[in-house]
Each structure stands twice: as structure tokens, then as C-alpha cells.
Amino acid sequence: MSNDHYWRAISVESVSPVCFPSVALYLKSGGNYVLYKDPHRMFTDVDYRRLERSSTEFLYVRSGDMEAINEFMESSLAETLARDDLSGIAKGRTLYQTSLNCVIDMFESPESAANLQRCRKIVQHILNHVATDAPVLESLKTVIDHNFYIFAHAVQVAALSLLMHERLFELAPDEMNDVGVGSLMHDYGMTYITNELLDKNDALSEIEYHKVKQHTQKGYEHLKRSGNYSDIVLNIVRYHHERYDGNGYPTGIKGDEIPRSGQVTAICNVYSALIMNRPHRKAHSHADAIKIMHEESQKGAFNPELFNYFVQIANERNHA
Numbered sequence: 232m233s234n235d236h237y238w239r240a241i242s243v244e245s246v247s248p249v250c251f252p253s254v255a256l257y258l259k260s261g262g263n264y265v266l267y268k269d270p271h272r273m274f275t276d277v278d279y280r281r282l283e284r285s286s287t288e289f290l291y292v293r294s295g296d297m298e299a300i301n302e303f304m305e306s307s308l309a310e311t312l313a314r315d316d317l318s319g320i321a322k323g324r325t326l327y328q329t330s331l332n333c334v335i336d337m338f339e340s341p342e343s344a345a346n347l348q349r350c351r352k353i354v355q356h357i358l359n360h361v362a363t364d365a366p367v368l369e370s371l372k373t374v375i376d377h378n379f380y381i382f383a384h385a386v387q388v389a390a391l392s393l394l395m396h397e398r399l400f401e402l403a404p405d406e407m408n409d410v411g412v413g414s415l416m417h418d419y420g421m422t423y424i425t426n427e428l429l430d431k432n433d434a435l436s437e438i439e440y441h442k443v444k445q446h447t448q449k450g451y452e453h454l455k456r457s458g459n460y461s462d463i464v465l466n467i468v469r470y471h472h473e474r475y476d477g478n479g480y481p482t483g484i485k486g487d488e489i490p491r492s493g494q495v496t497a498i499c500n501v502y503s504a505l506i507m508n509r510p511h512r513k514a515h516s517h518a519d520a521i522k523i524m525h526e527e528s529q530k531g532a533f534n535p536e537l538f539n540y541f542v543q544i545a546n547e548r549n550h551a
């Protein structure tokens with residue numbers, strides 16, 4: 232067993248010089264974690280530039296230090312995103328990292344009202360930012376350790392789904408927030424599936440595939456029981472693998488019987504899965520992902536009208 236569970240990757244761009252909490256920072260070298268800075272020394276601009284020069288993308292921290300880091304990152308997020316001296320990509324990475332940390336906690340305790348409150352704030356930042364700042368989607372492609380795939384994927388899907396909803400529909404602010412929370416939590420049911428199964432390189436057997444498919448219904452049931460989540464959130468969790476032609480799961484409903492937020496999330500979900508590196512294959516380019524999805528759409532996977540809008544929005548963002 233690796234001890235990866237005790238380490239969290241933090242993108243270098245999200246470590247603000249001088250004000251970052253005083254925790255130990257590590258570099259990963261081969262399979263080992265090597266101390267870069269002890270808690271007593273301040274992380275400075277010199278460190279930042281040094282790491283940038285050596286093209287270091289991630290620093291590592293002990294998971295026990297995450298609470299202090301999250302508190303700092305979440306409370307300074309608005310200020311960070313408003314800074315003129317940071318590039319759009321750097322802001323996007325910070326937003327991504329902060330969201331990711333929050334989703335990890337949400338998956339651990341979805342019943343916690345405090346976590347949900349944090350998550351709602353983050354959704355608001357994602358929403359404000361994806362609607363106005365094109366480089367954000369680009370920075371969401373940040374390479375991430377594969378153990379964090381589900382969380383990274385969640386943030387991507389939320390950003391895309393919020394963007395789609397923002398462009399296409401007139402939702403009340405509360406409903407938009409629910410769309411964000413629902414897309415961040417859409418794969419929550421994956422916590423019921425063993426890592427062994429999730430990391431499997433070979434094709435899944437029929438029984439294994441059946442188990443993986445249960446994440447939609449199980450996630451839905453658990454979150455519904457907690458009583459914290461609205462129908463919009465629950466619909467996204469339950470229906471993000473339904474297909475427009477009725478050949479999806481868990482219920483096999485089709486066409487506009489599938490709640491609209493579920494239809495949108497289904498599209499964003501497939502796109503995000505295609506453009507990310509997986510243990511068994513490399514990421515597809517944007518163009519390839521769209522091509523694959525186009526074929527799927529012709530076979531009846533998606534609402535064609537929504538899919539066309541998605542292609543327009545995603546193309547526009549990728550050429551921005």
C-alpha cells in the first residue's frame with residue numbers, strides 16, 4: 232500500500248507567497264516526499280520563482296495540515312481572484328485547487344451543514360469566474376494525481392455545467408447554486424465503490440460494471456436521506472448517466488423525462504472524462520473529445536439541441 236492518502240497535492244500557483252499558512256511543504260521525488268520548506272520558514276516570492284523555473288507544478292502537504300490551508304484559501308479566494316497581478320491561468324488554478332479541497336471534504340461528510348455552506352460559497356466563485364474569465368476552463372485541465380481524479384472531474388463538470396446553465400437558461404440564483412452543488416457532488420456514490428475497481432486497467436466484467444453503475448442510485452439515496460439537498464442536486468446525482476434515447480442508467484428514462492439539469496450534466500460529464508488522463512489511457516484533445524461525443528450524440532446519447540450548444544460553448548472557450 233502506498234502512503235499517498237497522507238499527502239495532498241497543491242498546485243504551486245495556489246500557494247501565495249508570504250501569506251500562505253505556516254505548514255511544511257514537500258516535493259515529490261521518485262516515490263518519496265522530500266521536505267522543501269519547514270513550517271517555520273516563510274514561503275516567499277523567491278521560492279515561487281525558483282519552483283516556476285524548475286517547472287514544478289505541485290507541492291505536497293500532509294493531509295493533517297489541510298484544515299488550516301482550506302481555511303486560508305477559502306477566506307482569501309475573493310481577494311485572490313480580484314488581483315490584477317495574477318494571470319487568468321493562475322487564478323483558475325487557485326479556484327480549482329480551493330474547490331477541489333472543498334469537494335474532498337464534502338465527499339467525506341456530505342451531511343455536514345458547514346461543508347455545504349463552504350461548497351455553496353465556492354460554487355458562487357466558480358460561477359462568477361467561469362462566466363467572465365475564459366482561461367479558467369483551460370486551467371481546469373491541470374494534471375492531477377489520479378487518486379484525486381473524481382474530485383478534479385467534479386470541479387470540471389461543475390464549471391462546465393454552470394457555464395451551460397448560465398448561457399442557456401434563466402435560473403434563480405438559488406437554483407444556479409444547486410446546479411453547482413449537484414454537479415460537484417454528481418459522483419458522490421463512487422465512494423461506495425472500492426479503489427481496486429475504480430483503478431482497474433482492464434475492461435470491467437459484467438458484474439463489476441453493474442457495481443460501478445450503482446453509484447448513481449446509491450449516491451442519490453444517501454444524499455436524499457441526509458435531507459440537506461434539493462431536488463435539483465438529487466436529480467443531477469441520480470440522472471447524470473441517463474441517455475436521451477433511454478439506454479442509460481439507473482432508471483432508463485428518456486428524452487425530456489430526464490430532468491434538464493441531468494441532461495446537461497450528462498454532456499459535461501462525458502466531455503470531462505474524455506479530456507482527463509486516466510490510469511488506462513491518456514487524455515483526448517478537445518477536438519477528439521468533441522468528435523467522439525458527436526458520434527455518441529448521433530447514436531442517441533444526448534439531447535441534440537443541448538449538445539449543439541455545448542459544442543459551441545466549449546469550442547468558443549477552447550479558442551479563447
Ligand SMILES: [Fe+2]
Binds near residue numbers: 417418446471472
Ligand atoms: Fe458518474
